[in-house]
Amino acid sequence: MKKNVIVSMADANYFELVDELVESIKRFEESKDLAICILDAGLTDEQKTILLSKVDDVKTAKWDIEVSSLKVGGKEWLKSQVSRAFLPNYFPKYEKYMWIDADAWVNSWEAIDLYLRGCEKKKLSISTSADRSYGRVLRAEWFFMNFARIKSQNYKHAKSSGFSESIARKVGLKPHLNIGAFALEYNAPHWDVWQKNLRKALSKGKIWGSEQIAMNITIYHDGLDVEILPAYCNWTLIEGMKFDTKRNTLVEPYLPNHKIGIVHFAGKNNDLIRKNKNFVSKIKSLDGEILNKKLRFSN
Numbered sequence: 001m002k003k004n005v006i007v008s009m010a011d012a013n014y015f016e017l018v019d020e021l022v023e024s025i026k027r028f029e030e031s032k033d034l035a036i037c038i039l040d041a042g043l044t045d046e047q048k049t050i051l052l053s054k055v056d057d058v059k060t061a062k063w064d065i066e067v068s069s070l071k072v073g074g075k076e077w078l079k080s081q082v083s084r085a086f087l088p089n090y091f092p093k094y095e096k097y098m099w100i101d102a103d104a105w106v107n108s109w110e111a112i113d114l115y116l117r118g119c120e121k122k123k124l125s126i127s128t129s130a131d132r133s134y135g136r137v138l139r140a141e142w143f144f145m146n147f148a149r150i151k152s153q154n155y156k157h158a159k160s161s162g163f164s165e166s167i168a169r170k171v172g173l174k175p176h177l178n179i180g181a182f183a184l185e186y187n188a189p190h191w192d193v194w195q196k197n198l199r200k201a202l203s204k205g206k207i208w209g210s211e212q213i214a215m216n217i218t219i220y221h222d223g224l225d226v227e228i229l230p231a232y233c234n235w236t237l238i239e240g241m242k243f244d245t246k247r248n249t250l251v252e253p254y255l256p257n258h259k260i261g262i263v264h265f266a267g268k269n270n271d272l273i274r275k276n277k278n279f280v281s282k283i284k285s286l287d288g289e290i291l292n293k294k295l296r297f298s299n
Contacts, residue, residue: 001093002033002034002035002056002094003033003094003095003096004033004034004035004094004095004096004097004098004116005034005035005036005037005056005091005094005096005097005098006025006034006035006036006037006098006099006100006112007036007037007038007039007084007087007090007091007097007098007099007100008021008022008038008039008099008100008101008102009038009039009040009041009061009079009080009083009084009102010038010039010040010041010043010102011040011041011042011043012042012043012044012047013042014102014103015043015044015047015051016277017102017103017265017274018038018051018102019050019051019054020105020277020296020297020298021100021102021104021105021106021297022036022038022051022054022055023054023297023299024105024106024107024297025106025112026054027299028106028109028112030109030112030113031109034112035055035056035057035091035094036054036055036056037055037056037057037058037059037090037091038051038055038057038058038059039058039059039060039061039079039080039083039090040058040059040060040061041061041079041080041083043058057091059090059091061079061080061083061090062079062083063079063082064082064083064085064086064089065082065195065198065199065202067082067202067207078207078208080101081207081208081209081210081211082198082202082207082210082211084099084179084211085191085194085195085198085211085214086191086195087099087184088186088191094186095185095186096116096119096183096184096185096186097183097184097185097186098112098115098116098119098181098182098183099179099180099181099182099183100180100181100262101180101181101264101266103264103265103266103270103274104180104181104234104262104263104264104265104266105262105263105296105297106261106262107249107250107259107260107261107262107263108249108259108260108261110259110261111181111229111232111233111234111261111262112261114229114230114233114261115181115182115183115229115233116183118183118227118229119183119184119185119188119227120185121225122185122187122188122189122190122225123188123225123226123227124182124183124184124188124190124215124218124219124224124225124226124227125182125183125184125226125227125229126177126178126179126181126182126183126215126226126227126228126229126234127177127178127181127228127229127230127231127233127234128175128176128177128178128228128231129153129175129176129177129178129236130175130176130231131230131231131237132254133231133237133240133252133253133254134231134237134240139151139152152172152173153176154168154171154172154173154174154176154213154216154220155168155169155171155172155173157205157209157212157213157216158171158172158213158216158217160204160205160206161200161201161204161205161206161210161213161214162200162201162203162204162205163200163201163213163217167217167221170220170221171213171216171217171220171221174216174220175228176212176216177212177215177216177219177226177228178212178234178236178264178266179211179212179215180234180236180264180266181233181234181262181264182215189224190215190218190224193218193222193224194211194214194215194218197213197214197215197217197218197222198210198211198214200214201213201214230258231252232252232258232259232260232261233261233262234261234262234264235250235252235260235261235262235263235264236264236265236266236267238263238265238269238270238273238281238295239269239281239283240253241253241260241263241283242257242283242284242285242286243283243284243285243286243291243293244257244259244285244286245285245286245287246286247259250263250283250295251286253284257286263295263297265295273295273296277294277296277298278294278296279294279295279296280292280293280294281293281294281295283295
């Protein structure tokens with residue numbers, strides 16, 4: 001049996017994306033040593049059959065923590081905000097679990113290797129939404145006399161999810177951990193603490209983003225071990241990437257122009273790319289030329 005596993009989740013609308021993610025993984029020779037498993041949040045029977053021909057297992061996602069139907073509102077794909085905190089329950093007997101969101105694809109195996117190495121010794125392996133290329137991390141509302149109110153994603157989500165003012169302040173100025181890609185060992189203490197924080201977040205706040213603030217609190221308040229990886233391991237600033245024509249690959253915009261590991265179409269600003277595989281984006285080459293590129297994965 002393979003020791004480690006990569007897991008993702010999709011419904012019928014995200015089938016094409018998760019299928020591309022799987023293909024982007026399997027093209028690497030190293031992938032033969034890893035299992036790939038998918039959580040089903042509303043796939044059709046035909047889609048499940050296609051995926052089962054490519055991956056090791058497909059299982060139906062559940063509401064692992066009870067959530068009000070009013071919050072769910074028929075959006076079964078929101079299970080992704082809960083189920084990823086219970087991966088060893090769905091796919092037992094693996095040593096390391098890596099999660100990658102369905103709206104992402106693997107451009108360089110180095111990122112996979114770093115995530116799996118980073119989670120050793122019971123640490124969380126993850127990257128942040130803070131990087132020199134990303135620009136501002138915090139927002140400020142300026143008042144008179146040079147006073148300003150700082151606006152933080154972590155602070156806002158912690159407060160709206162029912163956590164105390166002291167916890168919200170503690171996590172508010174920390175680099176936002178992006179749960180769209182992470183890795184943990186099966187026996188890491190993070191699973192239990194994450195689930196505890198997730199239950200609290202779901203009881204008070206919205207489903208969307210609950211698992212992310214719960215993990216940020218697990219690291220920054222509860223103090224569990226973390227290995228923070230470079231942003232290129234889970235790159236979300238799509239418009240900020242550049243293209244290296246000599247190496248024929250997507251890279252960071254600044255020196256040393258490191259190859260992007262995982263290309264992640266997170267956020268509303270990437271809706272057009274997620275919805276249309278043939279959407280053409282304008283991207284700069286390292287020589288400053290404007291290129292027209294389709295950024296979705298294609299063999």
